[in-house]
Amino acid sequence: MERVRQQYLESEQRFRVLLESLPKVAVQGYDRERRVIYWNEASTRLYGYTAAEARGRALEDLIIPGEMRESMIEAHRAWVDEGKEIAAEEVELVHHSGERVPVFSHHVMLGEHTDSPTMFCVDVDLSDQKQAHRDLDFAKRFDALTHLPNRTAFEAELEEALETCLVRHAGLAVMYLDVDRFSEINDALGYDQGDRLLAQMAGRLSEEQRLTDLISRVSSDEFVLVFLGVGQRDDVSRLVSKVQHAMRRPFLINGVERRVTAALGVSLYPEHGTSARELIRNADVAKNRAKMDGLGGLRFFQQHHYDELVRQQHLVEKLEQAIEREELSLHYQPQLSVASGRIENLEALLRWKPSDAEAFVSPAEFIPLAERTGLIHRxxxxxMEEACRQQAAWKQAGLTGIRVDINLSGRQMLRANCLARFEACLERHDLAPQDVGIELTENVLIEAASMVLEDLRRLYHRGVRIAIDDFGTGYSSLSYLKHFPVTSLKVDRTFMQDAHLRPEDRSILEAAIFIGHRLGLEVVAEGVECAEQLTLIRQMHCDLAQGYYFHRPMAVADVQRLLETSELP
Structure with missing residues (x-):
């Protein structure tokens, strides 16, 4: 019997040593009356009581929350008296400071069938895990920079608000805000400063909220605000004005005042939609229309805006397949010598006639779509390929001495190898640099990277004709002209339109031609549509003319017949 008792004491000692060797596991021992008889160091760290402070105190008076006391006492008695074990579980117990501590609590009963049973509580701190879950939940629902609800959480809140509006027959307004030129702000100030601006903006927009309103940062520089309980346009306009006024005040970034503008789009419930996504989408559509109006634009949603957007998206989808379906073609418009009337050059103009349509899609419509979507590269x-192929075919047919000019857009010029691809195309079709020219707008030249300008200079010295298209409609800074490797100016048709009727337009046209000649450039007048205009540019000694008075853009077969019957250079 003594040997059994000694083994029991040794076993208990080993158990206590084991408990002390678990620095992150809080272990407490309680007697039959739930008074503390054991309290390890980890328990002190977890609950804030020293062993001396805890010893002798009842469990329910020490770390058990008030709402759990009765059930805990009953569970302990049921184990001692009836052998019903307490299940391990996650619970929140009470720290010395009164704060709740999340733990996973497991219980062990020693001496269960004796007069002095001892219950040990083994508690594992779950604070880090709970915090990680809270952080994850925050990240799922809130924007880390502004601490505003993210799009997903915001849509859920808006859906709840719409249910309330439905029951109360109340109105609601959704405002989509997009900071103008934010990428330029980031480039100029750096991303850290851009983030500070957005954080300040979020705070300022939140100040314009009423307690019942909602706000979210839905993307980098875009916010959506919801104004609840508004039904009249006047009420909405007043709230919009408050937001506009808040945006006009300068933001202080690193001690420097910065002024920004934003495009605003507004949709109304139930007029413009009955779901969160529909209202946000329509406010976004209105915002995109507002951006077209210039900095700080404002638009209320109109159904035709969305219809037009859907139509344009449908066009983009069809345009993506236009090359494979052989729906594209080039038409050519001649440029004639003002002095002799002979055809000197041809401008290649892209045309698109979808296979399921009866008419061509206007280039004024599909070219901007191609620019925005990146299809312009294809x-x-x-x-480039088709113009070179056709020029090679004409040369082989003996129609020589006519240059074909193609237009390169600003988006194309952003691609580093654009001009290299042009040179490769010339070589592939065995064409000379003088056979195909390029036209660029002055804005493209001014914004071009130094490497692009170097490529243009190389082409210039090889003999490629380089024209500034739509001259006079862009920056029109004469100081730029002397730095650009160009050979000709194409004066925009807007200056030609009324030049024979209005003296001021005539003066601008004459000045443009004079400047071009003084710089040693060939000058082309676009948009010549009547004999009076031709007489005028002939008096001004303009070099070339292009317009409906002579020829409209023509299909290849028509151009070829014209070239075969015309006197060529």
Whole structure:
């Protein structure tokens, strides 16, 4: 019997040593009356009581929350008296400071069938895990920079608000705000400063909220605000004015005042939609229309805006397949010598006639779409290839001495190898640099990177004709002209339109031609549509003319017949 008792004491001692060797596991021992008889160091760290402070105190008076006391006492008695074990579980117990501590609590009963049973509580701190879950939940629901609800959480809040509006027959307004030129702000100030601006903006927009309103940062520089309980346009306009006024005040970034503008789009419930996504989408559509109006634009949603957006998206989808379906073609418009009337050059103009349509889609419509979507690179490559192929075919047919000019857009010029691809295309079709020219707008030249300008200079010295298209409609800074490797100016048709009727337009046209000649450039007048205009530019000694008075853009077969019957240079 003594040997059994000694083994029991040794076993208990080993158990206590084991408990002390677990620095992150809080272990407490309680007697039959739930008074503390054991309290390890980890328990002190977890609950804030020293062993001396805890010893002798009842469990329910020490770390058990008030709402759990009765059930805990009953569970302990049921184990001692009836052998019903307490299940391990996650619970929140009470720290010395009164704060709740999340733990996973497991219980062990020693001496269960004796007069002095001892219950040990083994508690594992779950604070880090709970915090990680809270952080994850925050990240799922809130924007880390502004601490505003993210798009997903915001849509859920808006859906709840819409249910309330439905029951109360109340109105609601959704405002989509997009900071103008934010990428330029980031480039100029750096991303840290851009983030500070957005954080300040979030705070300022939140100040314009009423307690019932909602706000979210839905993307980098875009916010959505919801104004609840507004039904009249006047009420909405007043709230919009408050937001506009808040945005006009300068933001202080590193001690420097910065002024920004934002495009605003507004949709109304139930007029413009009955779901969160529909209202946000329509406010976004209105915002995009507002951006077209210039900095700080404001638009209320109109259904035709969305219809037009859907139509344009449908056009983009069809345009993506236009090359494979052989729906593209080049038409050519002649440029004639003002002095002799002979055809000197041809401008290649892209045309698109979908296979399921009866008419051509206007280039004024599909070219900007191609620019915005990046399809312009594929279209531009096709134009380059087709123009060179056709020029090679004409030369082989003996129609020589006519240059074909192609247009390169600003988006194309952003691609580093654009001009290299042009040179490769010339070589592939065995064409000389003088056979195909390029036209660029002055804005493209001014914004071009130094490497692009170097490529242009190389082409210039090889003999490629380089024209500034739509001259006079862009920056029009004469100081730029002397730095650009160009050979000709194409004066925009807007200056030609009324030059024979209005003296001021005539003066601008004459000045443009004079400047071009003084710089040693060939000058082309676009948009010549009547004999009076031709007489005028002839008096001004303009070099070339292009317009409906002579020829409209023509299909290849028509151009070829014209070239075969015309006197060529």
């Amino acid at each position: 279209l531009g490559d096709w134009v």
